[in-house]
Each structure stands twice: as C-alpha cells, then as structure tokens.
Amino acid sequence: MIDAQQLFASQQEKEWIELAKNGDRHAFQQLYQLHIGKVYGLCLRMLAQRDQAEDVAQEVFVQVWLKLKNFRGDSKFSTWLHSVATNTVLSHLRKQKNWMQRMFSIEDTHISEPTVNEHPELSDLDKTILKLPEKARLVFVMFAVEGYRHEEIASMLNMAVGSSKSHYHRAKKLLQEWL
Amino acid sequence: MKETINEQQLQQRIDDLSAEIQPQRDLWQGIERAIEIKSQVQPASEPRASNGNIVRANFQPLAWAASIVLAVILTFNYQSRPEQAPQLTAVEMIEQQYLQEKQNMLVSFGKPNLDTLPDDIRQQFDEIQSARESLLTALEDDPQNADLLNLLKWTQKQELNLLEQLYSPKWQTI
Numbered sequence: 001m002i003d004a005q006q007l008f009a010s011q012q013e014k015e016w017i018e019l020a021k022n023g024d025r026h027a028f029q030q031l032y033q034l035h036i037g038k039v040y041g042l043c044l045r046m047l048a049q050r051d052q053a054e055d056v057a058q059e060v061f062v063q064v065w066l067k068l069k070n071f072r073g074d075s076k077f078s079t080w081l082h083s084v085a086t087n088t089v090l091s092h093l094r095k096q097k098n099w100m101q102r103m104f105s106i107e108d109t110h111i112s113e114p115t116v117n118e119h120p121e122l123s124d125l126d127k128t129i130l131k132l133p134e135k136a137r138l139v140f141v142m143f144a145v146e147g148y149r150h151e152e153i154a155s156m157l158n159m160a161v162g163s164s165k166s167h168y169h170r171a172k173k174l175l176q177e178w179l
Numbered sequence: 180m181k182e183t184i185n186e187q188q189l190q191q192r193i194d195d196l197s198a199e200i201q202p203q204r205d206l207w208q209g210i211e212r213a214i215e216i217k218s219q220v221q222p223a224s225e226p227r228a229s230n231g232n233i234v235r236a237n238f239q240p241l242a243w244a245a246s247i248v249l250a251v252i253l254t255f256n257y258q259s260r261p262e263q264a265p266q267l268t269a270v271e272m273i274e275q276q277y278l279q280e281k282q283n284m285l286v287s288f289g290k291p292n293l294d295t296l297p298d299d300i301r302q303q304f305d306e307i308q309s310a311r312e313s314l315l316t317a318l319e320d321d322p323q324n325a326d327l328l329n330l331l332k333w334t335q336k337q338e339l340n341l342l343e344q345l346y347s348p349k350w351q352t353i
Contacts, residue, residue, distance in 0.1 A: 037201050065214050172186070
C-alpha cells in the first residue's frame with residue numbers, strides 16, 4: 001500500500017517536473033509545496049538566520065526554475081534540488097562575506113545573533129545547531145544532517161579535509177556541552 | 180570538561196531530526212514574482228558545471244548591489260495595486276533625512292570632492308547608489324512596505340558609513 005502511494009507520488013512529481021520544464025508555473029508551485037520544507041530546513045540550519053534563510057530558499061527555487069531544463073532525471077529530483085540548494089547557500093555566504101570584507105576590511109564577520117526565538121517549534125538540537133560558529137555549523141550540517149562526505153565538504157568550503165573533520169569534531173563537542 | 184550527553188545520544192538526536200522545517204511565511208509569491216522578472220532579463224547563458232552546480236568564476240563588480248536588488252525582488256511579495264496613487268511620503272521623509280545627514284557629514288569633513296576618489300571607492304559608491312535607486316523604484320509600487328523602507332535605510336546607512344570610514348579623523352589615523 002505504501003509502495004503504491006510512493007509510486008503514485010513519484011509519478012505525480014515527474015509529471016509536475018515535465019510540466020514545469022514547459023513553463024507551467026502551477027506545476028512548479030506543486031513542486032515548491034512538496035520540497036519547501038526540506039529546502040528551507042537546509043537554508044535555516046546552514047545560515048542560522050530566518051530572514052536570510054527565507055531569501056535564499058526563494059532564490060533556490062528561482063534557480064531551479066531557470067535550470068530545470070538541465071535536469072534530465074539521471075538522479076532523483078530531490079537530490080538535484082538539494083545540490084542546487086547547497087550551492088545557492090554557499091554562493092550567498094561567499095557574496096555576503098566578500099561584500100563585508102570590502103566594506104569593512106575584515107576577515108570574518110558574525111553578522112548577528114541566530115534567530116532561534118523566531119522558530120519556537122525547532123527541536124533543542126536544531127536550536128543549538130543555530131548557535132554554533134559559522135564554519136563548525138556549516139560542516140556539521142553538511143556532514144551529519146545532509147550526508148556529505150568530508151572530501152565533498154572540503155571542496156565546497158575551500159578547506160582541507162582535515163579542517164572539515166576538525167570543525168565537525170568541534171561542533172560535536174560544543175553540541176554535547178550545550179545540550 | 181563534563182559533557183552532558185555522549186556521542187551515542189547526540190547521534191540519536193541527529194537521527195531524530197526532522198528533515199523539514201516549514202518557513203513561517205509563504206515564500207511562493209516572491210518566487211513567482213522573481214521568476215516573472217528573471218525570465219524577462221535572463222542573460223543568454225550563465226556559467227554552470229555539468230552537474231548543474233552554480234559556478235561563479237569571479238566576483239562581479241555589481242554583484243552585491245545586484246544581490247540587494249534580487250533580495251528586494253525575492254523578499255517582498257509585490258501586491259499590484261494599479262488603482263492606488265503613489266504615496267511617497269515615508270520614502271521622501273527617509274530620503275530627506277538621509278540627504279540632510281549626508282550633507283552635514285560632508286560639511287563636517289570639509290566638503291571633500293567625491294569625484295577625486297580612487298576608482299574602487301567610487302565604484303562602491305556607485306553600487307550603493309544603484310541599489311538605492313532600485314529600492315526607490317520598488318517603493319514606487321509599494322510605498323508602505325516596511326521591509327523595503329528598512330532596506331532603503333540600511334542602504335543609506337552603508338553609504339554614510341563608507342563616508343565616515345573615508346573621511347572621519349579616527350579612520351584617517353589608522
């Protein structure tokens with residue numbers, strides 16, 4: 001029964017993808033409804049700011065709309081979407097950092113406190129993840145929550161594999177202390 | 180150092196994490212609007228990797244200004260109200276206040292000639308100016324939008340901060 005439901009959902013999603021590829025915005029809206037929770041979750045956990053997470057989640061779907069014709073179905077749509085979302089978040093962080101550095105000539109900036117209180121429904125772990133230092137948080141979310149390998153994370157964050165492992169270790173220790 | 184939970188307990192909590200977090204507002208309208216605008220101005224090609232990843236070869240000079248504009252487009256749900264006459268009172272007040280503050284600041288710095296600034300600094304001013312103009316245009320359609328107004332104030336503040344960094348004595352001594 002569950003398999004049948006999954007099959008139907010999968011078929012339905014494929015139809016929406018094909019329709020959206022041909023410019024059907026209603027079909028694309030259905031895809032948005034289906035995946036916004038996961039995309040926003042990724043954005044919020046990586047950015048730790050509600051406003052930024054909302055903006056970037058929107059940008060992800062705009063990027064998906066623009067690039068949907070490139071999706072050939074070799075992988076699952078959710079996997080492809082996940083990759084677009086991760087890259088959009090990292091691109092956002094790079095742009096933001098670049099601008100902050102140029103404006104204020106500083107190496108790194110913690111822009112503001114994470115907006116934990118704006119999401120009272122979050123689990124204790126999620127609330128604590130949002131309080132982690134940026135790099136430790138990014139590595140932790142990408143490795144422990146999103147399932148990337150350290151080699152992939154190192155490449156995406158432009159750091160050594162050992163640094164990725166080190167940030168992950170630090171994040172785990174902080175979480176164990178804070179939880 | 181005493182740890183409150185061990186690794187196994189942490190892993191259990193990670194496994195229990197919900198894959199989804201729902202945003203607190205509907206983001207669709209902003210996406211739809213952005214799609215509409217993007218499809219009108221989309222360049223012929225955009226660099227991308229074969230796996231669909233977004234590729235940025237280098238930081239574009241106008242990227243930050245563009246990102247503000249994009250943020251404006253994405254963040255705010257434009258409600259088209261063609262019958263509504265534009266009411267720029269709040270915008271005008273904010274602009275007047277900003278121009279006054281800028282003028283006072285320039286006077287206090289001895290009215291420096293901004294045209295003689297190095298190119299990279301001039302470029303920063305131009306980018307801020309461009310972002311400000313985009314916001315003013317967006318506010319013509321939605322003059323009461325508090326988020327847009329806040330973004331306008333923030334953009335103005337960036338220009339004033341830049342001026343202060345350039346000409347304030349405390350910065351000059353660094």
